[in-house]
Amino acid sequence: MSTILAIEDLQVHFTVRRGGQRLVARAVDGVDLEIAPSETLGLVGESGSGKSTTGRAVLRLVDITAGSIRFGGVELDRRRRRVPSDYRKRVQVVFQDPYSSLNPRMTVGSAVADPARRHLGLSKADSMQRARELFDVVGLDTRHVDRLPHEFSGGQRQRIAIARALSSEPELIVCDEAVSALDVSTQAQVLNLLRDLRVQTGVAYLFIAHDLDVVRHVSDRISVMYLGRIVETGPAEAVATAPRHPYTELLHDAIPLPDPAAQAERRTARRQLRSSADPPSPLAPPTGCSYHPRCPFAMDICRQEAPTPTPVDTATGAWVRCHLHTHGPVLAGAPVAELIGWRRDTPAGDTARGARPTG
Ligand SMILES: Nc1ncnc2c1ncn2[C@@H]1O[C@H](COP(=O)(O)OP(=O)(O)O)[C@@H](O)[C@H]1O
Ligand SMILES: [Mg+2]
Structure with missing residues (x-):
């Protein structure tokens, strides 16, 4: 793909003061996009x-902490004014x-x-x-x-x-x-x-x-x-209608539908995807996959290791950053909605460690 903008492993951190302490907010913590x-x-x-x-960062209104932004093939200086x-x-x-x-x-x-x-x-x-x-x-x-x-x-x-x-x-x-x-x-x-x-x-x-x-x-x-x-x-279309990541599925299920029956089903799905965990802060991102405290399908590996991008469709370059596709019950690259019905039939507290969903 020819690119006008290519962002690689972009990091933008801010120093903030909390109760006399200097903390680092990792507002952008490794973004890749083209x-x-x-x-x-x-x-x-x-x-x-x-x-x-x-x-x-693209508009050069903040400094780049690490990583690169290339525009028209030229890498930008990390300082916003340059x-x-x-x-x-x-x-x-x-x-x-x-x-x-x-x-x-x-x-x-x-x-x-x-x-x-x-x-x-x-x-x-x-x-x-x-x-x-x-x-x-x-x-x-x-x-x-x-x-x-x-x-x-x-x-x-x-x-x-x-x-x-x-x-x-x-x-x-x-x-x-x-x-x-x-x-x-x-x-x-x-x-x-x-x-x-x-x-x-x-x-x-x-x-x-x-x-x-x-x-x-x-x-x-x-x-x-x-x-x-x-x-x-x-x-x-693929991301919006058949999300591969549980977080995208949560965003998808938050879109209201005009049809009451479909909307009721969506509400049920949303209840299973939602968690009571507080949204984490960029001041203290969780270890492993940063979504794991909110993910209803979190496995042991999700708490320990940050997932790397897994290709889901080589033709389009689509990818997902989620262990479910490599270590879990979803076939690599399949829509994560398959898991919703599966979890519904799984005893409470039992997390995604078992077999693939059937039917
Ligand atoms: N200048 C700043 N100083 C400290 N923290 C910041 C600053 N700008 C953004 N943040 C923090 O970075 C995170 C991401 O913010 P932002 O990029 O505005 O998110 P979004 O646009 O997705 O709502 C937030 O936690 C926000 O509080
Ligand atoms: Mg914003």
Whole structure:
């Protein structure tokens, strides 16, 4: 696969003070991911899993502790301020809250024109013309370029933020919870817009969100993040509909279904996947597999050894980081949902050490 972005064993640690002690928070603790030109990679996981920190490392807003980020084949300096001269042109961002990222006193037309002036060297008049064209592209009224951000709705402001991100003709846009603050129908419109823009411009997205259903609708591939690591990567449909990792299955079963019977079944599955264990902290990640305290299928090895990526489909490069596929009862690469029924029939407290599920 040709790549525009390649992240290898990325670590981003922060020093925090707790009661006079200096502790290290391993916000990103060994992330590997790749994005091809014009591809959308979804990065999904619960709040606190390290998604934004990964995005901020790509955007060069935080220093890299260890590992590497290569963009366009060139390895980036670990210090955030040392960026290649054209990096700000080539990599852009759309955050969750466009209101805080738009200058309240600058007209939205100037906000959209600004990157084109700065990075493409357009004149004031030409960059304003580009802003008008971009307004048209993202579905805004070109007559409104002279308005201020507060005169727009949340969905419109997100369109302005997208227009601004496109203004410098970037190759990659990091979208961090870009639709999370919008209502469901506006969300769908903005997701469709992002998809159309990718076809039109060839831009690639690192699409970060906590909602697997949202990520699924926009991504080619999905990487699932838990406590600073990617636990599963694969084609979007496969990851979203037939998860290989118990954590992904938990995210999958959290998506509500319109059909009451199907929803009841999903609720039952969710009860089995959920655990009372507190979500662990990056200040003290559990030994072994960091998901083991919450995993209903945890085996002895899960408490002792961190799992390495196991390929589940060589054609797509899909992989999962879970001992169940190498030491446990799931056939390597099979959907982990097979285990849900199996565990239902297993006496309480008995963990996955026995035979494969039957039927
Ligand atoms: N600047 C920082 N200093 C200390 N801890 C941080 C900092 N930024 C993030 N963290 C911690 O790193 C972890 C991951 O955060 P974040 O990347 O924002 O996760 P997500 O975007 O998945 O919700 C959290 O535990 C968070 O508290
Ligand atoms: Mg975040």
